[in-house]
Structure formats: structure tokens, C-alpha cells
Amino acid sequence: MILLTGANGHLGANLARRLLKDGATMRVLLRRASDNSTVEGLAVERAYGDLRDPASLLAACRGCDAIYHCAAQLSTVAGGEQQLFANNVLGTRNLLDAAAKNGVRRVVVSGSLSATGHRWEGPTDETEPFDPFEEHLPYARTKAAVEHECLKAVAGGLDVVIAVSCAILGPNDFKPSRMGQLLLNYAHGRLRAYVPGGFEFVAAADIVEGHLLAMTHGRSGEKYIFSTQFMTVSDLLALYGEVTGRPNHALCVPAALLEPVARIGEFAHRHLKIGGRQLLTPAAIRLLRLERRADCSKARSELGYHSGSIADAVRDAYDGFVSRGLIERRQSFAVRSLESERTKA
Numbered sequence: 007m008i009l010l011t012g013a014n015g016h017l018g019a020n021l022a023r024r025l026l027k028d029g030a031t032m033r034v035l036l037r038r039a040s041d042n043s044t045v046e047g048l049a050v051e052r053a054y055g056d057l058r059d060p061a062s063l064l065a066a067c068r069g070c071d072a073i074y075h076c077a078a079q080l081s082t083v084a085g086g087e088q089q090l091f092a093n094n095v096l097g098t099r100n101l102l103d104a105a106a107k108n109g110v111r112r113v114v115v116s117g118s119l120s121a122t123g124h125r126w127e128g129p130t131d132e133t134e135p136f137d138p139f140e141e142h143l144p145y146a147r148t149k150a151a152v153e154h155e156c157l158k159a160v161a162g163g164l165d166v167v168i169a170v171s172c173a174i175l176g177p178n179d180f181k182p183s184r185m186g187q188l189l190l191n192y193a194h195g196r197l198r199a200y201v202p203g204g205f206e207f208v209a210a211a212d213i214v215e216g217h218l219l220a221m222t223h224g225r226s227g228e229k230y231i232f233s234t235q236f237m238t239v240s241d242l243l244a245l246y247g248e249v250t251g252r253p254n255h256a257l258c259v260p261a262a263l264l265e266p267v268a269r270i271g272e273f274a275h276r277h278l279k280i281g282g283r284q285l286l287t288p289a290a291i292r293l294l295r296l297e298r299r300a301d302c303s304k305a306r307s308e309l310g311y312h313s314g315s316i317a318d319a320v321r322d323a324y325d326g327f328v329s330r331g332l333i334e335r336r337q338s339f340a341v342r343s344l345e346s347e348r349t350k351a
């Protein structure tokens with residue numbers, strides 16, 4: 007029996023479907039008060055609990071051989087430190103403790119590239135330490151502390167491997183994720199401006215594969231970075247244009263101009279509780295400007311990891327949104343220009 011935490015989330019939803027396709031018997035940890043429709047129709051056993059409730063985790067781990075721990079509180083804004091600490095750091099500690107008490111063979115914990123140090127002169131690999139004196143979001147600090155919890159558990163005799171994710175793009179995005187929301191905004195013509203820069207992205211199918219490889223071939227106490235490719239924001243928007251059939255009309259605005267706007271937005275959101283979901287946070291702008299690149303050589307050489315395609319991941323995400331009625335399908339941009347050329351001829 008496999009226990010999966012975070013099955014409602016973007017990564018967990020993809021991992022659950024892949025595990026079921028591979029014939030796994032699975033239990034998922036769900037919170038009673040959450041919208042759990044994501045797992046409806048899936049042949050999984052449900053365990054209700056919370057990462058902050060150790061007793062519920064003891065029960066959820068009972069009889070399990072392996073655990074995929076994908077649950078976490080994600081955040082790209084300042085503030086909320088106590089809640090992030092409780093969900094991510096103490097939650098992981100509670101789960102690893104329950105796993106050890108239940109004799110679980112191996113736990114794969116989802117990590118974040120934000121918990122690995124930034125290398126200015128080239129791609130970051132697993133050896134680059136997280137620098138606590140740099141400017142970090144509370145979320146990144148908790149993900150670094152999660153890695154400490156994993157190493158403490160390994161020192162205590164538990165087998166734990168960390169599968170590090172970059173920004174995920176792909177289908178089964180039910181909440182939707184920040185990247186999914188960006189695609190929705192783009193498809194509805196609501197993306198007015200963006201900042202130059204770029205980031206390392208991972209296709210949902212690739213990070214799922216990474217988790218499976220970490221479970222089967224990873225070395226205990228090690229972390230492995232999984233990425234598909236680095237992309238600039240303009241490349242990503244060009245891809246969104248191709249997939250949605252809507253050319254990119256968003257303005258590329260220098261970060262120095264958009265940052266004050268993002269700071270005001272964050273202040274209004276955090277202290278005055280106004281404004282919707284903020285995608286362009288000051289931290290997101292800072293991250294894009296860093297143009298972080300990831301080196302997956304360790305995953306390739308030790309685990310036999312091969313990355314797939316971001317274009318496919320975006321297409322699958324788009325198809326998922328179309329099938330759920332969140333986007334109305336348009337004729338592809340490329341097809342339309344071909345057809346207009348044919349008409350002219």
C-alpha cells in the first residue's frame with residue numbers, strides 16, 4: 007500500500023493518476039474541510055487527517071510500505087510564517103515520525119528548487135547550499151527546513167529521498183496553480199503586462215517520473231533536481247500564444263517599473279485584504295530576474311531521468327482547462343495564419 011499526501015494538489019493529482027495507471031494500491035491523505043472532488047472516481051482509499059495532526063498521520067501510515075509526501079502550503083508572498091512552518095516543517099516532521107513508527111520502507115518528499123542555493127555563474131545543482139542570509143520568501147525557508155527534517159529522519163534510520171521540483175506546468179490542475187492561472191489569464195486576454203526574465207520549468211509528467219525514479223532508484227538521504235527546461239517569460243508566452251490561438255498582446259515592462267506596483271498589490275492583499283489572487287508578486291519578479299537554471303545531471307546519471315516536453319505539458323494543461331469549460335477552444339494561431347495565406351493565394 008502506498009500513501010500519497012497532497013493528492014488534491016497539482017503534483018499529487020498527476021502522481022495519483024500515474025500510480026493508478028501503473029497498478030498501485032493507494033491511500034490518499036485528505037482534509038475533510040477541503041474540496042476533495044479531485045480524487046472522485048479514483049480507485050483510492052481515503053484517510054482523513056491533517057499534517058498538523060500527528061494521530062491522524064499514524065492512522066494514515068498504518069500498513070503502508072511507501073509514502074509520497076507531496077502536500078505542502080505553497081506561497082509566493084511575504085507573511086504567514088507561522089502557518090507555513092506548521093504545515094510544511096512540523097507537518098513533514100509529523101509524517102516522517104509516523105512513517106518511522108509504522109515501519110514504512112521509503113518516503114519520497116517533494117522538494118523545491120527554492121530550497122537550493124542560487125549559483126550566479128551557471129546552473130544550480132544539488133550541492134549548492136541554501137544561503138539563509140539571502141532574501142528568501144517564508145515558503146522557501148520552510149522548504150529548506152523540510153530538507154533538514156528529512157535528513158534528521160534519515161539519521162534516525164528512516165529511508166527518505168527528496169525529489170526537487172521546479173515550476174510545474176501540466177494537466178490535472180484543479181485549483182488551479184499559479185502557472186495554470188497564468189495560462190487561463192492569457193487565454194482570456196487578461197494578461198496585460200509581464201516582466202522580462204525566466205525560470206526553470208518542469209512538465210508535470212516529468213516531475214511525476216522523477217518521484218517514481220526517486221522511489222525506485224534514489225539513494226537514501228539524497229536530493230535530486232528534476233527539470234524539463236529553462237524558459238524566458240517571452241518564450242513561455244509565445245508558447246501560450248501557439249497553444250491558445252491568441253497572439254501575445256501583453257507588454258514587456260521593465261521590472262523596475264512593475265516592482266513598485268507589485269509591492270502595493272502585496273500590501274493591499276496582505277494588510278487591507280483587498281484584491282484577487284496576485285500572480286506578479288515582488289518575489290516572483292525577483293525570481294524571474296534571477297533567471298535560475300537547474301542542472302539535472304545527478305538525476306540523469308544516477309536515476310536514468312529523461313525530460314520530456316514543456317510544449318506538450320502546456321498543451322495538456324490547455325486541453326484540461328478546455329474540457330472543464332474554463333477556456334473556450336480557439337483555432338490555433340498557426341493554423342489560422344496558414345489558412346489566411348491559403349485564402350490570399
Ligand SMILES: NC(=O)c1ccc[n+]([C@@H]2O[C@H](COP(=O)([O-])OP(=O)(O)OC[C@H]3O[C@@H](n4cnc5c(N)ncnc54)[C@H](OP(=O)(O)O)[C@@H]3O)[C@@H](O)[C@H]2O)c1
Nearest residue numbers: 012014015016017037040056057077078116118171173174
Ligand atoms: N507547483 C509548483 O510549481 C512547485 C514547485 C516546486 C516545488 N513544489 C512542491 O511540490 C509539492 C506539491 O505542490 P503542488 O503544486 O501540488 O501544491 P498544491 O497544488 O498547492 O497542493 C498542495 C496540497 O497539499 C495539501 N496540504 C496542504 N497543507 C496540508 C495539511 N496541513 N494537511 C494535509 N494536506 C495539506 C493540500 O490539500 P488541500 O486540498 O486540503 O488544501 C493540497 O492537496 C509541494 O511540496 C511543493 O512545495 C511545487
